[in-house]
Amino acid sequence: MTEEIETLVIGGGQAGIATSAHLAKQGCPHLVLERARIAERWRTERWDSLVANGPAWHDRFPEATFAGIDPEAFPGKDQVADYFESFARQINAPVRCGVNVTRLERQGDGFRADTPAGSITARNVVVATGPFQRPVIPAVVTEPDLTQIHSNAYKNPAALPEGAVLVVGAGSSGAQIAEELVRAGRRVYLSIGPHDRPPRRYRGQDFVWWLGKLGKWDAKAPTPGTEHVTIAVSGAYGGHTMDFRRLAALGVTLLGRAGDYRDGRMHFAPDLAANIENGDRNYLSVLDEADAYARAQGLDLPEEPQARHFLPLPACVTDPVLALDLQSESISSIIWATGFQLDFSWIDIDIFREDGRPHHKDGVSTVPGLYFIGLPWLSCRGSAFIWGAWRDAERLAAHIAQRALAQAT
Numbered sequence: 001m002t003e004e005i006e007t008l009v010i011g012g013g014q015a016g017i018a019t020s021a022h023l024a025k026q027g028c029p030h031l032v033l034e035r036a037r038i039a040e041r042w043r044t045e046r047w048d049s050l051v052a053n054g055p056a057w058h059d060r061f062p063e064a065t066f067a068g069i070d071p072e073a074f075p076g077k078d079q080v081a082d083y084f085e086s087f088a089r090q091i092n093a094p095v096r097c098g099v100n101v102t103r104l105e106r107q108g109d110g111f112r113a114d115t116p117a118g119s120i121t122a123r124n125v126v127v128a129t130g131p132f133q134r135p136v137i138p139a140v141v142t143e144p145d146l147t148q149i150h151s152n153a154y155k156n157p158a159a160l161p162e163g164a165v166l167v168v169g170a171g172s173s174g175a176q177i178a179e180e181l182v183r184a185g186r187r188v189y190l191s192i193g194p195h196d197r198p199p200r201r202y203r204g205q206d207f208v209w210w211l212g213k214l215g216k217w218d219a220k221a222p223t224p225g226t227e228h229v230t231i232a233v234s235g236a237y238g239g240h241t242m243d244f245r246r247l248a249a250l251g252v253t254l255l256g257r258a259g260d261y262r263d264g265r266m267h268f269a270p271d272l273a274a275n276i277e278n279g280d281r282n283y284l285s286v287l288d289e290a291d292a293y294a295r296a297q298g299l300d301l302p303e304e305p306q307a308r309h310f311l312p313l314p315a316c317v318t319d320p321v322l323a324l325d326l327q328s329e330s331i332s333s334i335i336w337a338t339g340f341q342l343d344f345s346w347i348d349i350d351i352f353r354e355d356g357r358p359h360h361k362d363g364v365s366t367v368p369g370l371y372f373i374g375l376p377w378l379s380c381r382g383s384a385f386i387w388g389a390w391r392d393a394e395r396l397a398a399h400i401a402q403r404a405l406a407q408a409t
């Protein structure tokens, strides 16, 4: 059985729901197909204690606030999922859950999407299947009795076998998971690569506020050379700056970038001090830019000179461990907080670059009628974040409405 719809949105996360909201505003008939539930990744592919990285006043759609949450607080992951679900209900979004699109291809001047429940043809398709699709695990560790999971499968400390834990990757996920584990009494090793670590708050304002004021959310592309630099921020425990010296003081052993695994030993690059120094430099640059902005704008914000004081470098940084014998250190688990890849293998359309990203301009692909939303740096730095997806959805829905108009005349 083949169904027909003008615009098909694939994926019912925040990007798919935002797209539906804007298509409805434009009067464009559409259908959203979601293989599981609305905001499924927030429900089941995040750890139990995860809170949003931005406060409730920021990490939301402009048209709906978080009910019953202090705007300065960081909503929990289920509160975020509930928020999208209730927003979808409120706007009466035409979402069909439990329908997996297994194949998308061109048909005539439109598209055909195959699902186990039949096929759907559409003149336009918006792919909203997420910025973080397939977990990446970069090294092969063959150690019997060792639990290895990606950060998207980590739930809580009690769900790991007893013993020490090696967390590889110190972006927001790895850093937050390492902190949770050490606070739970685990012995923790954390492998740290190049990272930015902006201050959580400075001069009374959250860093997401500063990023807005400094125009950084609107950046069109990462600064050349920083494409692989992760960002370590946290809203956990009320929100604090991710400071690796503080994690070391809590008991975490910091390590350089993870290399290969040989003869029962995991090897680490001798780059820990440099990574920490570059992270500090990034932190201080945000303070400098914020100070310059406050001065230029004549903002009356409290000075915060103590924000420039660092704890001394811990011994694990000045005298780093370059190889770890997993067994003798009683490491029973590795958590790979090493990021994600895109996976568009189910799209049978010749539109992808070698790195797996589609050829597009701000989400409008080179195939007429095919759109992408929610990808990192789709139109700007904000694109993979909640409010950024909203803004991109508004633009793409307008493009789709224009196209429908042009086709009708």
Ligand SMILES: Cc1cc2nc3c(=O)[nH]c(=O)nc-3n(C[C@H](O)[C@H](O)[C@H](O)COP(=O)(O)OP(=O)(O)OC[C@H]3O[C@@H](n4cnc5c(N)ncnc54)[C@H](O)[C@@H]3O)c2cc1C
Pocket: 010, 011, 012, 013, 014, 015, 016, 033, 034, 035, 036, 037, 038, 039, 040, 041, 042, 046, 051, 052, 053, 054, 059, 099, 100, 101, 102, 128, 129, 130, 131, 132, 173, 346, 373, 374, 375, 384, 385, 386, 387, 389
């Ligand atoms: C640990 C973590 C924390 C984050 N915290 C924040 C934060 O605090 N604030 C913020 O703004 N951003 C945050 N992000 C970034 C981003 O907001 C989330 O990744 C968000 O889930 C992206 O929403 P999305 O709708 O683009 O994609 P997803 O949430 O991934 O939604 C895509 C949907 O598509 C469905 N789908 C996939 N393939 C198919 C298919 N073939 N057919 C049908 N359905 C399909 C999936 O089931 C899923 O529900 C975080 C990301 C991670 C990994």
